[in-house]
Amino acid sequence: MSRAEPTLPEELLLLALDPTRGKTFCRGRYLEYGMAGAALAELELQGQISESLGKVLVVNPLVPGDPVLAQVLALLPEPGKGTFAGTASARSWIHRNGSQIEGLYLDRLVEQGVLLRETRRFAGLLPYHRHPAGPHNWSAQARAHFAAAETADFPDHRSRALAALVAATGLAQVTAQEGWRSRAAMRGLIRSEWPANAVRRNVQRDRSRRSGA
Secondary structure, three states: OOOOOOHHHHHHHHHEEEEOOOEOOOOOOHHHHHHHHHHHHHHHHHOOOOEOOOOEEEEEOOOOOOOOHHHHHHHHOOOOOOOOOOOHHHHHHHHHHHHHHHHHHHHHHHHHHEEOOEEEOOOEEEEEEEEEOOOOOOOHHHHHHHHHHHHHOOOHHHHHHHHHHHOOOOOOHHHHOOOHHHHHHHHHHHOOOOOHHHHHHHHHHHHHHHHOO
């Protein structure tokens, strides 16, 4: 690893991907929302942004040292500019930028050899990608780290933010090691973690639209 620990988006991505088949354990669109929410959570942990009443505000516009986070920060309105005096709706921003942010992190982990990229074709025509574990596989480490946090009841803000995102994207069924009580605890964290709450609102809207259809 090039850093002391992976970022929240990287951890979420590693938990979401089957290391053997390279497929996601949740709906692809839900993971996109989760990746955008995880990026916001990471920026908040690093003191770059804050949130109030569902709006995201950049409080430290200095460019982060992490080049991918710097690209994510650039997608947010500058302080005092843009809609609502430099704020962005967390839910709308996540919906709009999820695919791009997931792509940024997939590209980075492929470049670092953490993931491989296999191109396949649906019905022999439409290309799509799968991302199994690469030679520098962090998947087992990410799962072990999450399991340890789960056993300790998610003792810090970072672990709670990740657990809430796992629940919001529908990954708790796969990652939870301690049964339904653990899954319920993760779901309970969503309300107190605003990025995960914004992710869940997008997921719920998608589910509602599919049910209506």
